[in-house]
Amino acid sequence: MRCNTEVVSNDAASFFRTGGLAPSLDALPRNCTTEFIQPDGKPAPSFRQSLRTIPNFRNALSVLSVYAQTIAILALAVNFHTPATWVLAFLLMGRAHAQFASLMHESAHRLLFSRTTVNDFVGTWFLGFVGFTSTAAYRRVHMAHHRTEFGPDEPDLALYANYPISRASFRRKLTRDALGRTGVKLLRQQLRGLRSPEMRIKRTQLKILAVQVVLAATCIAFGVPLLYPLMWLLPYLTVWRVINRLRSIAEHGGMTADADRRRTTHSVHQGALARFFLVPYNIGFHLAHHVDAGVPFRNLPRFHEELRKAQYVTETSEFPHYRAMWQAAHELPLST
Numbered sequence: 001m002r003c004n005t006e007v008v009s010n011d012a013a014s015f016f017r018t019g020g021l022a023p024s025l026d027a028l029p030r031n032c033t034t035e036f037i038q039p040d041g042k043p044a045p046s047f048r049q050s051l052r053t054i055p056n057f058r059n060a061l062s063v064l065s066v067y068a069q070t071i072a073i074l075a076l077a078v079n080f081h082t083p084a085t086w087v088l089a090f091l092l093m094g095r096a097h098a099q100f101a102s103l104m105h106e107s108a109h110r111l112l113f114s115r116t117t118v119n120d121f122v123g124t125w126f127l128g129f130v131g132f133t134s135t136a137a138y139r140r141v142h143m144a145h146h147r148t149e150f151g152p153d154e155p156d157l158a159l160y161a162n163y164p165i166s167r168a169s170f171r172r173k174l175t176r177d178a179l180g181r182t183g184v185k186l187l188r189q190q191l192r193g194l195r196s197p198e199m200r201i202k203r204t205q206l207k208i209l210a211v212q213v214v215l216a217a218t219c220i221a222f223g224v225p226l227l228y229p230l231m232w233l234l235p236y237l238t239v240w241r242v243i244n245r246l247r248s249i250a251e252h253g254g255m256t257a258d259a260d261r262r263r264t265t266h267s268v269h270q271g272a273l274a275r276f277f278l279v280p281y282n283i284g285f286h287l288a289h290h291v292d293a294g295v296p297f298r299n300l301p302r303f304h305e306e307l308r309k310a311q312y313v314t315e316t317s318e319f320p321h322y323r324a325m326w327q328a329a330h331e332l333p334l335s336t
Helices: 045-051 054-082 081-107 116-131 134-147 168-179 181-195 199-221 227-237 239-252 271-278 287-292 297-309 322-329
Strands: none
Touching: 045 297, 054 081, 054 116, 054 168, 054 227, 054 322, 081 116, 081 134, 081 227, 081 239, 081 271, 116 134, 116 199, 168 181, 168 239, 181 227, 199 227, 227 239, 239 287, 239 322, 287 297
């Protein structure tokens, strides 16, 4: 096993404050070259080929499973009809949005199905539009994020920059999300696309609206007309927004532009509860995903394990759980 002793930095200037949580170059583990991992952390060619196999059948089951779980949650809430079950169902519907978004993200990378036409059709109509998202538009923006994290074309810089912040600022952000203020603001911005002079944007928004009308009509047809606004739209505007912010912070909060992905992307140990509610479908293995964005989600744990064996990731460079990561993200004593 041969160890690499050189770490290359490529910080990019930004009017946002970045790098507040990025490890120093000296603090990074000196990763090693192994049979499977190259000096920059990327998988060796033969290993990469095995990692990039897309399990079409299992992924199809995952898509069906998301729908089955969502329907089951709603059916149980309607059947039992108690305050406790409705509250639990409401929270789980936020998780449902996280599940749809995670699989949509996989489709945006064209890793959900090996046939592009199937991948794009399912990702667009059964995952993206259902979750108020154009998968094609998301793909265009998201690829800019992967080309250079924190670079000049970074689309989500506002989500990641300026950390760490104060506890008060952190609390204000989550309160805005939980009360739906962030979600309503973003939804209003999206709905403006219906009046866009660009027909492509207008048509896409009309398709999203049509899918939402179908979902609402289905609830009406089953005699539960309030199910759509209260148990689909409202969790999207509230619970999902909290999940999305917490996950975004845990992915890139306070990091910086650099050639070494360990300074652009956090690594957080994946606990069972987090995998269930916050980061379904292995989307929490985000450092491995950014080292090689062509690895399907089912193979990310295997890739991450090899990165650990190569000392690209160690216990000292990985947060032990999400609470520790968020604690580091709001440790400033003064409001910002």
